[in-house]
Amino acid sequence: MSEHQPExxxxxxxxxxxxxxxxxxxxxxxxxxGVRGSGDTSGFGGLRRQVALPGATPKPYGSWFxxxxxxxxGLTGDASIExxxxxxxxxxxxxxxxxxxxxxxxxxxxxxxxxxxxxxVSGVHYPHETGRELHAVYHFLSIxxxxxxxxxxxxxxxxxxxPSIVSVYPANDWHERETWDFFGIVFDGHPALTRIEMPxxxxxxxxxxxxxxxxxxxxxxxxxxxxxxxxRSYN
Amino acid sequence: MTxxxxxxxxxxxTRDTTEGKVFTVTGQDWDTVVAGLGEEPxxxxxxxxxxxxxxxxxxxxxxxxxEGETVTEARCxxxxxxxxxxxxxxxxxxxxxxxxxxxxxxLSPFYNEAAYSLAxxxxxGIEDEIPEKATxxxxxxxxxxxxxxxxxxxxxxxxxxxxxxxxTIGFREREMTLDxxxxxxxxxxxxxxxxxxxxxxxxxxxxxxxxxxxxxWMNKHLPEYADLCNANPIFKARLQDVGxxxxxxxxxxxxxxxxxxxxxxxxxxRKTQPYCGYETYDFDVPTWxxxxxxxxxxxxxxxxxxxxxxVEQCADRLEKxxxxxxxxxxxxxxxxxxxAVGSDGMGNSLxxxxxxxxxxxxxxxxxxxxxxxxxxxxAGQTYVALESxxxxxxxxxxxxxxxxxxxxxxxxxxxxxxxxxxVMSEGGMVADVIVAIASIxxxxxxxxx
Numbered sequence: 001m002s003e004h005q006p007e008x009x010x011x012x013x014x015x016x017x018x019x020x021x022x023x024x025x026x027x028x029x030x031x032x033x034g035v036r037g038s039g040d041t042s043g044f045g046g047l048r049r050q051v052a053l054p055g056a057t058p059k060p061y062g063s064w065f066x067x068x069x070x071x072x073x074g075l076t077g078d079a080s081i082e083x084x085x086x087x088x089x090x091x092x093x094x095x096x097x098x099x100x101x102x103x104x105x106x107x108x109x110x111x112x113x114x115x116x117x118x119x120x121v122s123g124v125h126y127p128h129e130t131g132r133e134l135h136a137v138y139h140f141l142s143i144x145x146x147x148x149x150x151x152x153x154x155x156x157x158x159x160x161x162x163p164s165i166v167s168v169y170p171a172n173d174w175h176e177r178e179t180w181d182f183f184g185i186v187f188d189g190h191p192a193l194t195r196i197e198m199p200x201x202x203x204x205x206x207x208x209x210x211x212x213x214x215x216x217x218x219x220x221x222x223x224x225x226x227x228x229x230x231x232r233s234y235n
Numbered sequence: 236m237t238x239x240x241x242x243x244x245x246x247x248x249t250r251d252t253t254e255g256k257v258f259t260v261t262g263q264d265w266d267t268v269v270a271g272l273g274e275e276p277x278x279x280x281x282x283x284x285x286x287x288x289x290x291x292x293x294x295x296x297x298x299x300x301x302e303g304e305t306v307t308e309a310r311c312x313x314x315x316x317x318x319x320x321x322x323x324x325x326x327x328x329x330x331x332x333x334x335x336x337x338x339x340x341x342l343s344p345f346y347n348e349a350a351y352s353l354a355x356x357x358x359x360g361i362e363d364e365i366p367e368k369a370t371x372x373x374x375x376x377x378x379x380x381x382x383x384x385x386x387x388x389x390x391x392x393x394x395x396x397x398x399x400x401x402x403t404i405g406f407r408e409r410e411m412t413l414d415x416x417x418x419x420x421x422x423x424x425x426x427x428x429x430x431x432x433x434x435x436x437x438x439x440x441x442x443x444x445x446x447x448x449x450x451x452w453m454n455k456h457l458p459e460y461a462d463l464c465n466a467n468p469i470f471k472a473r474l475q476d477v478g479x480x481x482x483x484x485x486x487x488x489x490x491x492x493x494x495x496x497x498x499x500x501x502x503x504x505r506k507t508q509p510y511c512g513y514e515t516y517d518f519d520v521p522t523w524x525x526x527x528x529x530x531x532x533x534x535x536x537x538x539x540x541x542x543x544x545x546v547e548q549c550a551d552r553l554e555k556x557x558x559x560x561x562x563x564x565x566x567x568x569x570x571x572x573x574x575a576v577g578s579d580g581m582g583n584s585l586x587x588x589x590x591x592x593x594x595x596x597x598x599x600x601x602x603x604x605x606x607x608x609x610x611x612x613x614a615g616q617t618y619v620a621l622e623s624x625x626x627x628x629x630x631x632x633x634x635x636x637x638x639x640x641x642x643x644x645x646x647x648x649x650x651x652x653x654x655x656x657x658v659m660s661e662g663g664m665v666a667d668v669i670v671a672i673a674s675i676x677x678x679x680x681x682x683x684x
Contacts, residue, residue, distance in 0.1 A: 023614070027635070051635045051636060051637075052614060052636070053614050053615065053616075054614065054615050087615050087616075088360070088615060092616070117486060117489065117491075118489055119618075119627060119646050120489070120651065122631045122642075122646070124616075124641075124642045125642075137631060139618050139629065139631065141620075143507075146508065148508075148618065150618060169489070170487045171487065171488050171654070172489070173654060174651070174653075174654050175646075195314075197313070197314040197317040197684075198317065206319065207321060213323065228323070228327065233326075233639075234608050234637065235637065
């Protein structure tokens, strides 16, 4: 992390705790309040901020995580799990999309895992993570073992396909439709992947980062307030 | 379309479309439809019910395929109340997010706020620093909210099957609960009262007395619902064996809340994965074993009594906490919101204004930074789930280390539970569809967000 340390931020020491995940840089932002580059004397144009998410956690993961990950690796082969992240005492498994359905089957059926309850999928759009722009994040609850687990699957913007897990977890039917509607992720094998919240003929996928929020100027006592996404903001 | 239709016509007007003949039914005009069907009786009948129909619980659209009065296929059309709350939250500070998410499921606003606030607190890593009093007040408000939400469910559910007294008394008791909300938070709904770090305000003077009065009132009046409904033959005839869904069906379709508990399984996150100190309260998780609409009614009825028990325990604890803080001590997070209503009717704090305008320039800078920029939340993601009146309400929050949520997603229990409409209604009568949906208790604000 230290080699990417921006000059204008205080130095951070590498974490001493072996379990702390290494950060993974996904974006580099410059400027603030709409000021970018030179030609401005405010100094905001020179600001730089690194966007880094918690990266892969080295073993041991602690708690029940080690046993569960080993069990899953044994059942599906370790190639299916791209990366394991333990952050804030929550377990996230990054799964290759080809293996998603198989992993879900084992999560549901294996006695040592037994995640009976699917809490749905939610999309996240990282436009600067080249080749992994679209993420689908699944949450499962094991009522038997009283645990939660998160699966994260990514797909490139150019090929936004992720296999549907409705055949394994019927509960995910509407959730996948919602994620298709808002992010444009195509869940292959879904029984009827249609829009669910937006009108059927709506153009675009509104919760992607490149889709504007929209809105109109509001005038109040002579002053004009622009819509939230065009206001000057912190970055 | 061959002729224009008058939606207010006293008879069901017809028009021909590419899909076949379309009747616009406005009430008391089924004779026209039946007569019209006589010409082509072999055709299937698809009835579009809603989205503006008093008994579809808000703007829910039902598409029913009928054979006589039997429903052969039932589908839901949703999205009529989609307001882009999740997207909007990405453009406001972490604290402002509460103002948006409280409006999702408008019958249980405190649960939306609590799920979001708990998620922000986990991302910040300050879960252990939330003052005890704030946590007890959160539990108090959530349990009062469970009572008011179940009351609306039972009241409107009763109204839809013609039990109007259940509706009138249900709203009477709900009004008492909303009066308490108004006293404590200032608003009857859309409170934005539970915030990251604690709650916005301390309890106002006299609130505990009002809560005690409320408990006495409810203890007297809650049994009325049981007297009116529990053994009422008409009520039972309408609800029993309607909207049947067993435990395996619930698990497969991701149902939670009273629907699961009506199958005899006591699934309740307050017991299994306690948050806000629920493990320290004494209460039971009521279940019923009939897996039908009647069972769900009985579960909700009993849950209100259990919630009242928790409210009483909260009041006892709050009595001993006079003067304790209700917001996290970290001034980088605590929103300066200890306001009082001034003579101009606006919320204000004269002491705070005096401090920042007259005494300390640093305090002014700090106030300005906190209000305009907000606080930064370390990058990462979390999923926090709690037991709302309708089941598992989950909040998936992603932070990129900035002053605004990078992504906020809510797993609303109404959304997930509504998927069971088809399996609960198909094969039953048209009239039972209404009962089945009422027993799911969907709130469209939460479904569509």
